[in-house]
Amino acid sequence: MPDIRLTGTLSSPYVNHTYHLYLDLTINSQSIQNNTSNITLRQWAYSSSDTYQAYSSSTTGNSCWIKINGSNVFYDTRSMDFRNQQVVELGTYTADISHNSDGTLTIAVSSGFDINGPSSLYDGAVSSYNWSLTTIPRASLITSFPEFTIGSGVTVTAPRYSTSFTNTFQINIGGTVIETTGDLAQDSYTFSAAQLDEIYATIPSAVSTTATAYVTTKLNGSQIGSTQSASATANVGSDISPTLSSVTAVETVTAVSNLALGTNNFAQTLSRIQFTINGAAGVKSSSISSYKVVFNSVTYTNTSSVVGTTGAITSTGAIVATATVTDSRGRISTSKTVTCTLLTYNAPEISAFSAFRSDSGGNASPLGTYAKYxxxxxxSSLNSKNQITYSIKSKLRTSGTWTTTHVSTSLAVGTTSLSVTPVYGTYTATTSYDLLLTVSDKFNSVTAGYVLSSGEVAMSWSKTGIGVGKVWEQGALDIGGDAYYKGTILESSFVSGASTLIGRTLSPLVTLASASAWGDLPNGYCGFISHSSVGAPPVSNYGYFIKIASRDMARGWGGIWIDYSGTGNAFFGRTTDGNVAASWTRIYTSDAAVSHAHDNTSISLSDYVSGTTPKVAGIISGTGAPPTASTVPTGTVYLKYV
Incomplete structure (x- = not known):
């Protein structure tokens, strides 16, 4: 029996007579290997009537045909005889026909015939019929290949259409085969983390990639259909991050390093600490792209393991340095730390330095030729590794060279304080001396000066002058100590040099012709001055000057100059060496074009505090707290230096 029998129709002139037309459809066999079906199409007819029986012996006038998808697969001309109710064969077609790649196949089949003879039949036909053949089992389809984490494995599922089939599974990344199985009689396969490890090498700088799974189905070792594929995202696990073993801190300042302060001990302001990250490594084919250390709120980064070196560190105590590395995938390591202890360090500090005239035993003597210091x-201790070195020198006040060194020595390492009262000599009673103490540690030095005056007497005489309270050294009157006057001091002439004005309380016109002349003025001097251009303010040649303070050693000084001219310019001058011209800073001017001064102009205290007031002195109105936190009443003159 055929698989399907189709019935046809006939047209005039015998349409009402009993003729029967059939097309039998038969699947003879199917080839899974070749994905084909062997089919037979048979067209045949007969008449069930004894009265009307068509026939024609012509072999050319009669025709029959069979079509698949509208095209003849069989055509023939032959004699046809329907008498005696016999079966008339109208063509047979047998062939292998290929299925679609998925094993399915549907074809349109039709057939027909014509007979010309004593009783003609024509337009015999079997209408087109869509014949769906039995599906041939084909390649397994991938039904599951989910997104996965490389380190956790992944299962590829591809059910087989026949237990006789095998599946071969493969994982591929961008054309690189990661893992391939053999021919497996199973519908799924789980690739382990170890098998997928090679994926990491394909993405050294990324945290994900696209993976492709391939499944090839076979029967008896021969491939069935085409290889199937599916894609999924492969992710690097969050636990895959770079590592480091430690971070070390090393002193780079040789002088500090030589003290051997102890492991991870450093000196405040002196040390320069270099941080190095050790044992940093990428993981699963990544590489280290950057190194970072955070220390004392400062971040140091580099592309090499020697991360960076600090500047001066003002903090003290234990400070933790935290180190991390970042790999080419952007993953950051677990941190490692090192604790650095910053030992307190301050420059040497002289708390006392003085001397008085004495005898050789150190007993006070107004005219003694020795001095007791x-x-x-x-x-700073620096873990008892620091050391005091000190020296004491002296020279005549009139000399520019320290001629005598009384002592220069170092105390035991670890000693942090100096306290000595030595006696040195000799010092002529009629002469004053400059004394100098220098104290050093391993890093810095400080100095202090003192003046050992000439011998103390109630009064002394020389050929050219008188000394009061001291041995005379200079001028007509050389006074040691405070002087008290009762009455009026009269001035009969101007004096043209500063060096002769020691002790003068009046304000004559004094002409200063050199930078050193300014240094010669006594501390606290105030007067009316004429000057040349050397070391002077950049204004007119006349003005009022007050010397605020001066140094014993180098005759450095500071003072204020007020211009005598109508501009009213005021300057603050200072120098560290009395022989060197001073530098001057304008602190007031009435010239609005220069600094918009508030010359005798009322300004609000809020403007002053907010910083809108220019660098001037003026009259401030109102009350409130200026930067000194004191109350400024209305009308107070306040100098602001910005």
Whole structure:
């Protein structure tokens, strides 16, 4: 029996007579290997009537045909005889026909015939019929290949259409085969984390990639259909991050390093600490792209393991340095730390330095030719590794060279304080001396000066002058100590040099012709001055000057100059060396074009505090708290330096 029998129709002139037309459809066999079906199409007819029986012996006038998808697969001309109710064969077609790649196949089949003879039949036909053949089992389809984490494995599922089939599974990344199985009689396969490890090498700088799974189905070792594929995202696990073993801190300042302060001990302001990250490594084919250390709120980064070196560190105590590395995938390692202890360090400090005239035993003597010193100083301990070195020198006040070194020595390492009261000599009673104490530690030095005056007497005489309270050294009157006057001091002439004005309380016109002349003025001097251009303010040649303070050693000084001219310019001058011209800073001018001064102009205290007031002195109105936190009443003159 055929698989399907189709019935046809006939047209005039015998349409009402009993003729029967059939097309039998038969699947003879199917080839899974070749994905084909062997089919037979048979067209045949007969008449069930004894009265009307068509026939024609012509072999050319009669025709029959069979079509698949509208095209003849069989055509023939032959004699046809329907008498005696016999079966008339109208053509047979047998062939292998290929299925679609998925094993399915549907074809349109039709057939027909014509007979010309004593009783003609024509338009015999079997209408087109869509014949769906039995599906041939084909390649397995991938039904599951989910997104996965490389380190956790992944299962590829591809059910087989026949237990006789095998599946071969493969994982591929961008054309690189990661893992391939053999021919497996199973519908799924789980690739382990170890098998997928090679994926990491394909993405050294990424945290994900696209993976493709391939499944090839076979029967008896021969491939069935085409290889199937599916894609999924492969992710690097969040636990895959770079590592480092430690971070070390090393002193780079040789002088500090030589002290051997101890492991991870450093000196405040002195040390320069270099951080190095050790044992940093990428993981699963990544590489280290950057190194980072955070220390004392400062971040140091580099592309090499020597991350960076600090500047001066003002903090003290234990400070933690935290190190991390970042790999080419952007993953950051677990941190490692090192604790650095910053030992307190301050420059040496002299707390006392003085001397008085004495005898050789250190007993006070107004005219003694020896001096008993008091010297005290401290240094920072630095774990008892620091050391005090000190010296005491002297020279005549009129000399520019320290001619005598009385002592220059170092105390035991670890000693942090100096306290000595030595006696040195000799010092002529009629002469004053400059004394100098220098205290050093391993890193810095400080100095202090003192003036050992000439011998003390109630009064002394020389050929050219008188000394009061001291041995005379200079001028017509050389006074040591405070002077008290009752009455009026009269001035009969101007004096043209500063060096002769020691002790003068009046304000004559004094002409200063050199930078050193300014240094010669006594501390606290105030007067009316004429000057040349050397070391002077950049204004007119006349003005009022007050010397605020001066140094004993180098005759440095600071003072204020007020211009005598109508501009009313005021300057603050200072120099560290009395022989060197001073530098001057304008602190007031009435010239609005220069600094918009508030010359005798009322300004609000809020403007002053907010910073809108220019660099001037003026009359401030109102009350409130200026930067000094004191109350400024209305009308107070306040100098602001910005």
């Amino acid at each position: 008091t010297a005290a100083a401290t240094i």
